[in-house]
Amino acid sequence: PSPLVCATERMNWPAPAGESPSRGACSFPGAGSLSPAPGEDYCCICMDGIREKKTLEKCRHSFCRPCIDQAFQFKAACPVCLTFYGTQIGDQPRGGSMAVTRWTSRLPGYEPYGTIVIDYTIPSGVQERGHPNPGAGFTGTSRRAFLPDCADGQRVLRLLQRAFEQRLTFTVGTSATTGLSNVVVWNDVHHKTSTHGGPQGFGYPDPGYLLRVQEELRLKGIT
Numbered sequence: 001p002s003p004l005v006c007a008t009e010r011m012n013w014p015a016p017a018g019e020s021p022s023r024g025a026c027s028f029p030g031a032g033s034l035s036p037a038p039g040e041d042y043c044c045i046c047m048d049g050i051r052e053k054k055t056l057e058k059c060r061h062s063f064c065r066p067c068i069d070q071a072f073q074f075k076a077a078c079p080v081c082l083t084f085y086g087t088q089i090g091d092q093p094r095g096g097s098m099a100v101t102r103w104t105s106r107l108p109g110y111e112p113y114g115t116i117v118i119d120y121t122i123p124s125g126v127q128e129r130g131h132p133n134p135g136a137g138f139t140g141t142s143r144r145a146f147l148p149d150c151a152d153g154q155r156v157l158r159l160l161q162r163a164f165e166q167r168l169t170f171t172v173g174t175s176a177t178t179g180l181s182n183v184v185v186w187n188d189v190h191h192k193t194s195t196h197g198g199p200q201g202f203g204y205p206d207p208g209y210l211l212r213v214q215e216e217l218r219l220k221g222i223t
Contacts (some may be wrong), residue, residue: 043067045079059083077221084221090187091130092167093138096122100157102149107195109205110148115195116157118145122170122184131172133182138172141184145191146203152210159217163189168220189216 041050045067052065061080063071071079076086103115124140127133147153163169171187174180190213194203217223 045071056083056085058085077219082219084219084223086221087166088168088221089166090168090171090220091128092164092170092187093122093125093128093140093172093184094167095125096120096140096164096170098161098164098169100161105195107146107148107204109207110150110153112150113153114149116147116149116153118147118157118160118191119143120145120164120169127172127182132174136182139180139183141170143186143191143193145193146195147192148204148210156210156213159214159222160189163217163220163222166220166222168222189213189220 041053041062042048043050043062043064045063048064050062050064053062054065054068055062056068056078059078059081061078063079068079072085076088077084097120099119099121101117101119103117105115106113107115120141120143122140122142125138127136127138131138147157160169169187169189170184172182173185175183175185190209192203192206192209194201197203199206199209
């Protein structure tokens with residue numbers, strides 16, 4: 001993302017402690033009163049020259065220390081590349097299960113391999129803090145998903161298991177399919193819920209799927 005995107009995403013944040021909103025704060029794009037000189041390090045959060053430089057360990061992007069410290073209070077991910085720092089725990093309802101079995105049948109595009117079958121169950125319950133209506137009930141779900149039993153498919157399975165353990169696979173919201181509210185829905189990690197039909201039918205063949213889902217998981221800190 002460009003520096004403008006980075007700053008815009010955080011345009012409504014309060015200033016870090018000890019900062020005035022006019023300098024080094026994230027209150028609006030272009031908030032800095034000074035423009036960085038050509039070649040000077042640039043902080044895409046406050047859109048100004050970097051002061052008290054802090055470089056993130058994994059991705060090596062740099063920011064003002066007060067700016068990135070404030071950003072990490074909101075989400076522990078690099079504002080530029082979204083590399084995640086720390087362990088993200090989601091709001092997936094508790095008490096669910098993820099079962100894995102294997103079939104000998106083949107998926108289109110992965111004919112040399114068998115099929116990994118994932119069965120998710122999330123029981124109905126009461127919404128917690130972070131859900132749309134805490135204290136109200138929600139309707140659970142059962143979902144089945146499929147992966148090819150090749151090396152890449154096995155890697156995706158391990159990542160999906162970690163995501164489920166960290167409560168990142170599902171959330172409570174409004175179903176895009178039925179329009180019903182207060183139901184368990186996918187949480188931006190796409191699954192293949194059909195063995196056939198291609199991308200339009202949420203199935204195979206889909207040559208880019210395993211790479212795409214790994215990127216979706218990376219954005220949630222699952223690598």
